Amino acid sequence: MQTTKAKSELNLFDRVLDLLSLKPLGAIGLVILVILPLVPPFNQEYLIRWLCAAALIAAASVSFDFTAGFINIVNFGYYAIVGLGGYTSAILVDRFGISPWIGIFVGALSAGLLGFFLGIVTLRLRGIFAAVMAWFMGLALMGLATKAVWLTRGSLGLRVERLFDSPSNLPYYYVILAMMLVTYVITKGVTRSDMGLAFKAIGQNMDAARTSGINPVYYRIVNFTLSCTLAGLLGGFYAHYYGILTPEMMHTSKTVEVLAVAYIGGRGSLWGGAVVAFPFIYAMEMVRSSLSNLPGLNLILYGLLLILVMIYYSGGFAAFFQQHFSKPKNIILYYLVNGKKTA
Amino acid sequence: MITEYLKKLYETIRSVAGITVVLAxxxxxxxxxFRGPYIIVNTVVTGGMLALMSIGLALVFGVMNVAQFAHGEYFMIGSLTAYYTFIPIERYLGANPNAALSFLAPLVSILAAFCMGALMGVLSEKLIFYNLRKRSRTNWVMNSFLLTVGISVLLVNGHQLIFGTELKGIVRYWTGRPFCIMDVFVSRDRCYAFILSVLVIGLFWLFMKATRTGRAIRAVSQDETGAQMVGIDLSGIQVLTMALSCGLAGIAGASLLFMFPSYPSVGLDPLYMSWFVIILAGMGNVLGAVVGAFMVALLKVLTMEYIGSGWDFVVPTALIMLILIFKPNGIFGSDVRGVLEQ
Structure with a gap:
């Protein structure tokens, strides 16, 4: 009763923000991302292409963190599930001529179904065993995509109809940005509720959680299904944006890329990965294109950063931000970082 | 006496492990x-090298509880070292032939690969795992696994940066006519590689069973605190284990250089295969890994024979997933499962 009353006292703007689980600073960041491709240095096609890639990684890291940071199971076959969503959508569009806009959602459903299955299968497994299981599932999927040539054209690559007719990257950017927001709002909304608490309890100590009346079966399956559904949605975008699918996209190294961003951003925070992805991918792209005589340097930095964060700062960027910037003295800054207080 | 042995044998055969081995x-x-004896020959030759890889993986699991994702990269380092040792020697031999040296040259390069692998193992333990262990031991298994993922990315791209992506391979180590075993022609390299792997595994087994250090390693794998209490130098054992494990991977990489030319991600396939082996055998079970290696090799050869190449990846993966679901601690069982479940 108290909280509903307190919430009704907020103005409309704050209420919308609260509904979207965004802080004012996050909203500002989002607005900046929306107008970024219209501002001169960034309005070139190749930079918008880079922005799309960054937003895809950002969205993927949010949905990856939903499993890894909460129920503490690293889904090592994450990009294989992304690939499954992409392939399902692409094949449906290719064979049955349905619109890519419907195909994306069917792809997401199929990925969600696999996530449901994976959740059931890994129920008896914990920690490293579950990660290995997901990893092997991903490898098997990749192997299938390579060998089922009659369906996927194998490593020749499957040509896919694109979402829009125009060659411009701008509409794609807004679609993936919206997908990123949807991914964040759904996962954050779920983890803000009691369910999020249950996820954390299971992740920290399964036996203690079970003793206090939490049914791990239900929560783990829900978590896997949701995370994989979102992965499939992103996979659909991937397919209809790049216009070509090869089994290589399901490779473990892609998962490692997402994993690195999610962990550098801060596990268990959801927003950390999304925030870090943009400057990080941009810096990597700069290193790659300006030092093209040193191939692989950007990935070396990737690995190094992952190792350093894992050893010395396991909370990642989110923990760093929480520690140093979450309690500013200035009232306006405080509002920007923390939003209006409810109750 | 004899009846007792027979009874024991019967009991072993009736266990899951026994049934699987007999079935295999x-x-x-x-x-x-039905298909010709080359299946057995191929299985045995492939299995020997796979055993070398998986022993190292199982050892690191058992002693340090590190799930090594970068094991294939030590394989890659081994093959790279062997390449850069063998090529100069071969060039020298081309100028002034010497029968004894040309027999020894491959062995020298394999030894160099072992040393290099061990050195990298020591470095990664000292620079990376030691620091994490010092700072936090909560959720150690998962965190160290992710660290090895970072190491793997680092080493693969380090290779690409320094040595480039082209294939660095050799045609053969030992010249001469192939051997003929059971009507199957097996090249000298494969034969010697198999003999070498048997020798190394034997030496390793002796080391673990007969020396004080080997006993200390086994003690640490059983109970860390207990081992520390009786005065075993824990950090020394951990460095040694890592060095041994990576060195064994290096030997495998070096002696298979004629099959797997060195390039950045050459270690991926051996990595997957050795993971299959240790999941099949039970994580941390070193002896089981040797038997498991031959079983996985058999599975691979059979899939290639009956279903076709390319599927030799999908079918074992599916089988390993079944094992994970129904018997997560492997067919030979493992003692470390409780630790790994964190």
Missing amino acids: IVVAILSSI
């Missing part, structure tokens, strides 16, 4: 009767 042997014999 029967399948191997049957398929080689």
Whole structure:
């Protein structure tokens, strides 16, 4: 009763923000991302292409963190599930001529179904065993995509109809940005509720959680299904944006890329990965294109950063931000970082 | 006396492990009767090298509880070292032939690969795992696994940066006519590689069973605190274990250089295969890994024979997933499962 009353006292703007689980600073960041491709240095096609890639990684890291940071199971076959969503959508569009806009959602459903299955299968497994299981599932999927040539054209690559007719990257950017927001709002909304608490309890100590009346079966399956559904949605975008699918996209190294961003951003925070992805991918792209005589340097930095964060700062960027910037003295800054207080 | 042994043997055979092993042997014999003896020969030769890889993986699991994702990269380092040792020697031999040296040259390069692998193992333990262990031991298994993912990315791209992506391979180590075993022609390299792997595994087994250090390693794998209490130098053992494990991977990489030319991600396939082996055998079970290696090799050869190449990846993966679901601690069982479940 108290909280509903307190919430009704907020103005409309704050209420919308609260509904979207965004802080004012996050909203500002989002607005900046929306107008970024219209501002001169960034309005070139190749930079918008880079922005799309960054937003895809950002969205993927949010949905990856939903499993890894909460129920503490690293889904090592994450990009294989992304690939499954992409392939399902692409094949449906290719064979049955349905619109890519419907195909994306069917792809997401199929990925969600696999996530449901994976959740059931890994129920008896914990920690490293579950990660290995997901990893092997991903490898098997990749192997299938390579060998089922009659369906996927194998490593020749499957040509896919694109979402829009125009060659411009701008509409794609807004679609993936919206997908990123949807991914964040759904996962954050779920983890803000009691369910999020249950996820954390299971992740920290399964036996203690079970003793206090939490049914791990239900929560783990829900978590896997949701995370994989979102992965499939992103996979659909991937397919209809790049216009070509090869089994290589399901490779473990892609998962490692997402994993690195999610962990550098801060596990268990959801927003950390999304925030870090943009400057990080941009810096990597700069290193790659300006030092093209040193191939692989950007990935070396990737690995190094992952190792350093894992050893010395396991909370990642989110923990760093929480520690140093979450309690500013200035009232306006405080509002920007923390939003209006409810109750 | 004899009846007691027979009884014991009967009990072993009736266990899951026994049934699987007997089944594997029967399948191997049957398929080689129907399709020709090359199946058994291929299995044995592939299995020997796979055993070398998986022993290292199982050892690191058992002693340090590190799930090594970068094991294939030590394989890559081994093959790279062997390449850069063998090529100069071969060039020298081309100028002034010497029969003894040309027999020894491959062995020298394999030894160099072992040393290099061990050195990298020591470095990664000292620079990376030691620091994490010092700072936090909560959720150690998962965190160290992710660290090895970072190491893997680092080493693969380090290779690409320094040595480039082209294939660095050799045609053969030992010249001469191939051997003929059971009507199958097996090249000298494969034969010697198999003999070498048997030798190394034997030496390793002796080291673990007969020396004080080997006993200390086994003690640490059973109970860390207990081992520390009786005065075992824990950090020394951990460095040694890592060095041994990576060195063994290096030997495997070096002696298979004629099959797997060195390039940045060459270690991926051996990595997957050795993971299959340790999941099949039970994580941390070193002896089981040797038997498991031959079983996985058999599975691989059979899939290639009956279903076609390319599927030799999908079928074992599916089988390993079944094992993970129904018997997560492997067919030979493992003692470390409780630790790994964190």
